[in-house]
Amino acid sequence: xxxxxxxxxxxxxxxxxxxxxxxxxxxxxxxxxxxxxxxxxxxxxxxxxxxxxxxxxxxxxxxxxxxxxxxxxxxxxxxxxxxxxxxxxxxxxxxxxxxxxxxxxxxxxxxxxxxxxxxxxxxxxxxxxxxxxxxxxxxxxxxxxxxxxxxxxxxx
Numbered sequence: 001x002x003x004x005x006x007x008x009x010x011x012x013x014x015x016x017x018x019x020x021x022x023x024x025x026x027x028x029x030x031x032x033x034x035x036x037x038x039x040x041x042x043x044x045x046x047x048x049x050x051x052x053x054x055x056x057x058x059x060x061x062x063x064x065x066x067x068x069x070x071x072x073x074x075x076x077x078x079x080x081x082x083x084x085x086x087x088x089x090x091x092x093x094x095x096x097x098x099x100x101x102x103x104x105x106x107x108x109x110x111x112x113x114x115x116x117x118x119x120x121x122x123x124x125x126x127x128x129x130x131x132x133x134x135x136x137x138x139x140x141x142x143x144x145x146x147x148x149x150x151x152x153x154x155x156x
Contacts, residue, residue: 004065006031007075017063022046024062025072033073033101037130044129047102048072054109073101076108084108087146095133103129107143116147
């Protein structure tokens with residue numbers, strides 16, 4: 001059994017220590033918001049936070065997450081009330097939507113580390129997340145919008 005903390009809840013999972021965290025989240029814990037994209041940490045669809053830092057869960061062995069805080073898209077907010085989620089909706093970012101949970105998780109980590117990011121900061125932080133629909137300009141606008149919302153007291 002491996003003990004992990006997911007979205008503030010302690011969980012016990014009976015899996016091999018080298019099982020990718022992505023599959024533990026999706027298959028063992030039923031948290032399907034985190035998506036499988038490429039399986040080689042190149043697309044960012046599987047992004048979650050590990051102790052507040054964005055990581056690719058498709059290549060992260062569950063054992064390396066033991067005792068650390070894991071946050072998934074489900075843990076960002078239960079009702080889409082996080083400023084980045086509100087901004088995503090306001091800017092109409094999603095097209096197909098498949099990459100969006102990973103995009104949002106990378107964006108929320110960026111804003112936690114840098115509350116007033118420049119376009120260069122955003123491009124650097126989001127470079128590991130691929131949007132096959134090409135909504136990059138909307139993503140950038142949403143991040144700026146969320147930063148403004150958070151500066152006005154909408155922070156989490």
